Amino acid sequence: MKAAAFAYHRAATVEEALALLKEHGGRAKLMAGGQSLGPMLNLRLARPPVVVDISAIQDLRQVREEGDTLSIGAGITHAEIEDGRHAPLRGTAMQRVAGGIAYRAVRNRGTVGGSLAHADPAADWVLAMTALGAEIEIAGSTGKRRVAIEDFMQGAYTTVVGDTELITGIRVPRGGHAARWGYYKFCRKPGEFADASCAAWFDPATRTARIAIGALDGAPRLLSTLAAEVAAKGAAAATASAIAAAVEDAMPDKDGPHRKLHTAAVTRCLAQVLGDRA
Numbered sequence: 612m613k614a615a616a617f618a619y620h621r622a623a624t625v626e627e628a629l630a631l632l633k634e635h636g637g638r639a640k641l642m643a644g645g646q647s648l649g650p651m652l653n654l655r656l657a658r659p660p661v662v663v664d665i666s667a668i669q670d671l672r673q674v675r676e677e678g679d680t681l682s683i684g685a686g687i688t689h690a691e692i693e694d695g696r697h698a699p700l701r702g703t704a705m706q707r708v709a710g711g712i713a714y715r716a717v718r719n720r721g722t723v724g725g726s727l728a729h730a731d732p733a734a735d736w737v738l739a740m741t742a743l744g745a746e747i748e749i750a751g752s753t754g755k756r757r758v759a760i761e762d763f764m765q766g767a768y769t770t771v772v773g774d775t776e777l778i779t780g781i782r783v784p785r786g787g788h789a790a791r792w793g794y795y796k797f798c799r800k801p802g803e804f805a806d807a808s809c810a811a812w813f814d815p816a817t818r819t820a821r822i823a824i825g826a827l828d829g830a831p832r833l834l835s836t837l838a839a840e841v842a843a844k845g846a847a848a849a850t851a852s853a854i855a856a857a858v859e860d861a862m863p864d865k866d867g868p869h870r871k872l873h874t875a876a877v878t879r880c881l882a883q884v885l886g887d888r889a
């Protein structure tokens with residue numbers, strides 16, 4: 612099947628992209644790497660009259676260190692992060708996450724901003740950014756706003772980004788990067804979306820921790836009570852019963868096998884974080 616006909620525009624700046632979105636009254640669709648939009652166009656699940664290609668916008672392709680925050684342009688690809696092409700992201704948790712997304716061909720084109728905007732519940736960046744406590748920068752015709760990741764994804768494939776807005780960047784606090792980091796996902800085979808996933812970090816110096824689970828029906832969930840226990844007591848808090856209780860709390864409507872898979876993901880993720888040193 613082929614995509615229905617659409618007009619194609621290649622925007623050179625954020626302002627140009629926003630103007631095109633406004634001109635077409637929200638009926639235009641942004642295209643970043645095209646790795647999710649492309650299949651949707653071809654299957655005619657999306658039939659926008661206009662596609663605005665934002666892959667050439669240089670402002671979306673910057674990575675900066677701003678004090679304790681890493682500012683990552685929405686147009687940075689998974690492969691660039693995997694390959695350590697941007698010095699501030701080298702050796703970070705993000706580099707490890709990037710290398711585990713899909714296949715190399717997808718990683719070459721797919722972007723962090725596109726992945727977050729697409730908001731697939733089983734995707735890697737929504738989970739990793741939830742664990743890292745990121746903020747999403749969104750631009751519209753009236754200016755920019757920042758949204759905490761916990762408030763960003765409203766459900767499966769639904770975010771707070773309006774039809775005439777675009778994601779310009781992601782702001783990631785360094786806290787999670789400096790700490791011990793864990794990431795575990797169950798996939799049927801490498802490169803597939805996750806069936807259950809967990810991202811977590813623990814900083815023994817500041818006694819802070821965050822634990823998030825993904826591949827749920829909607830947005831990832833933070834296991835805040837378990838994280839507080841891990842922050843206070845380290846490995847002693849990560850007992851089988853505490854993990855099982857935290858997962859049950861986060862997904863009470865799911866059946867046993869689902870919860871078991873997520874419990875195993877959390878257990879294996881925390882084993883990476885805590886090892887025998889906590």
Ligand SMILES: Cc1cc2nc3c(=O)[nH]c(=O)nc-3n(C[C@H](O)[C@H](O)[C@H](O)COP(=O)(O)OP(=O)(O)OC[C@H]3O[C@@H](n4cnc5c(N)ncnc54)[C@H](O)[C@@H]3O)c2cc1C
Pocket residue numbers: 640641642643644645646647648649665685686711712713714717720721722723724725726728729733734735736772776777778779802803804805
């Ligand atoms: C075979 C295959 C396997 C995959 N496996 C995984 C996986 O294991 N884990 C994973 O996380 N992902 C996976 N993906 C998805 C991949 O990561 C995509 O790159 C990602 O979902 C979309 O990024 P993109 O830049 O290609 O966005 P596009 O496909 O260009 O756009 C996706 C959506 O986001 C919107 N959009 C894009 N950029 C912006 C922006 N800056 N602001 C606002 N809206 C925007 C578009 O309008 C569109 O609605 C897989 C994809 C494929 C094809």
